[in-house]
Amino acid sequence: MEQEEKLKTAGIAIFKVQTIGGAEKTTKTFVNMDKVKSIINDWNTMSKKVANRTIEQDGPPNEATESE
Amino acid sequence: MIWYNNGPWKRTIVYRDEIPHDFPQPHTDVIENYINYTVPVDKFSELAKFDGSVIVERTRGEVSSRCDMEAANIIALNLMHDIVTDKSSVEEARDKYCEVASAFMMNRPAPYAEKLQFTVSNDEKYDTDVVMIADEMVGQAKEKINEIVDDNMNDGPLH
Numbered sequence: 368m369e370q371e372e373k374l375k376t377a378g379i380a381i382f383k384v385q386t387i388g389g390a391e392k393t394t395k396t397f398v399n400m401d402k403v404k405s406i407i408n409d410w411n412t413m414s415k416k417v418a419n420r421t422i423e424q425d426g427p428p429n430e431a432t433e434s435e
Numbered sequence: 436m437i438w439y440n441n442g443p444w445k446r447t448i449v450y451r452d453e454i455p456h457d458f459p460q461p462h463t464d465v466i467e468n469y470i471n472y473t474v475p476v477d478k479f480s481e482l483a484k485f486d487g488s489v490i491v492e493r494t495r496g497e498v499s500s501r502c503d504m505e506a507a508n509i510i511a512l513n514l515m516h517d518i519v520t521d522k523s524s525v526e527e528a529r530d531k532y533c534e535v536a537s538a539f540m541m542n543r544p545a546p547y548a549e550k551l552q553f554t555v556s557n558d559e560k561y562d563t564d565v566v567m568i569a570d571e572m573v574g575q576a577k578e579k580i581n582e583i584v585d586d587n588m589n590d591g592p593l594h
Binding site for chain 2: 421425430
């Protein structure tokens with residue numbers, strides 16, 4: 368990394384911590400259940416079972432990818 | 436799959452890939468539940484001895500537990516709190532984990548498996564540590580300036 372780029376990165380990091388902080392941005396929308404089903408369809412038994420149990424209890428997830 | 440702010444949890448993640456884990460009985464870890472919780476640094480080793488699937492995140496001010504069911508994570512986090520507050524030793528907590536998990540599986544009363552026995556903060560409390568690099572950075576900047584000046588001197592007189 369060039370020196371100018373290193374200093375820019377350090378500057379941005381310090382400015383962000385001082386002014387904004389780092390609070391987690393949570394996703395508030397829900398994943399469409401058709402998409403959820405298509406993802407967990409390929410999961411093994413235990414992962415699928417736990418995912419389904421959590422959906423029954425808490426509703427659709429806020430985020431879903433192939434691996435989690 | 437990720438759920439935010441579901442029930443008592445800051446975040447819940449269910450993973451596709453199972454992680455084998457044999458305490459207190461052979462199972463695979465697939466669900467991880469997170470809370471805001473500040474663990475004193477001198478308790479980290481004890482928690483590592485207690486349960487390898489209780490994960491302390493110092494900078495984020497979080498603790499999570501990963502297991503095969505939410506109830507097991509509730510047990511682990513309640514016992515994590517007992518260790519941090521010196522209510523239990525590691526060995527006592529591991530014994531109690533077996534006792535509570537067995538009671539829960541037999542549908543007997545098991546408060547430690549049913550809900551968190553301590554109050555969890557909704558506010559994030561980062562442990563940002565301390566800035567140590569500033570003095571060294573000033574020193575390095577001085578060195579850099581000297582190098583630039585020396586280079587210019589070697590290139591001929593400045594105008």
